Amino acid sequence: MHNFDFVKPSSIADAVKALSKEGAQALSGGQTLTPTMKQRLAAPTVLVSLTGIDEMKGVCLGEDGLSIGAATPHAVVAKEAAKHYPALAMLAGGIGDPAVRNRGTIGGSLANNDPAACYPAGVLGSGATVVTNRRKIAADDYFQGMFTTALEEGEIITGVTFPIPEKAAYVKFNQPASRFALTAVFVAKFKDGVRVAVTGASNDGVFRWSEAEKALSGHFAASAVEGLSVSSDGMIGDLHGTPAYRANLVKVLTKRAVAAAQ
């Protein structure tokens, strides 16, 4: 790993200032960035740790829904979101393993936007809002393809606000070696309609399965998606599963998620 200067500011303002330096990069839980730096796929000259910023941590229920600070570890979300938004807590509690969950954060996961990551499905499936130091970004505008987001240079996620659905569930088909999702589906039923977000399946990263959303908004039951089919065009193919296998999983997991929704 190339060497760098390490700084740990205690406010968002100081972090943003530190990040304006040439070659500076944010470090949150480090569960993605540290391995990436070891492989020299990233070589920042300054690392700005966000884990010492109290205003970026915690889970809090407000008028707009459940707000989670970007630097909140998965394990804390799993525990503290449980009574307000159980499906989201379950998603957080199923990421990686306990040690990953004690360090990895929601902000890091969303900034990274790994095509097999869990939070992107929870955020897109809930129609959540990604809050940055500059603006608020609707989930539908935030995810822009594999490892690509609406974040600009020097912009950091400070939190995420989730509207709370009537019912929701996240069902993940584990890729047991990496512990990521081979494919996973987040289903959320709101008063005005259903959202279905799929991760792990598409070469374009997380996406909404709009046909299923329409069918489920009419009738919220697993049988409603029975007649639908998912095209394998653009699906990920690797040694763990072919595009057709993943396309099939999308439907199977959507049905399971609808059945499990509470």
Next chain:
Amino acid sequence: MTKVTMTVNGKTVSGEVEGRTLLSSFLREGLGLTGTHVGCDTSQCGACVVHLDGKAVKSCTMFAADAAGASVKTIEGMNNPDGSLSVVQQAFQDHHGLQCGFCTPGMVMSSAALLAENPKPTEAEIRHYLEGNICRCTGYHNIVKAVLAASGQDAAAMAAE
């Protein structure tokens, strides 16, 4: 180089580190605490698990500078004050929860973290919690037995596999 200070196994320690110095390197090379093992160095195996402010973390996936001010516990800090093995360590010995022993420091630290959170875990909960700790020798069965026994439950009742 910058100076970092943290508490390790109850003692305040300081050392000079580079930005890129991993917590695992600081513990092993800086402090000579080589009980923390580095198996993969890619965040997969859990051999390097230590407790950071009471929580299990992979010390190969954290910078020493980020642990400044924290309280770290390693396998060297697991024994009882009189030097005897802690309940978890003793259970690993009694139930043959190790063979080569390479994964054992991480297994013990993860198991202790589990028991602190959930004093009477089921077999399924133990297996789930230890997902991030890889052992190439034991087949896990005796490790799970050891953790059950350490929680005061009857390990003999666990189905033999």
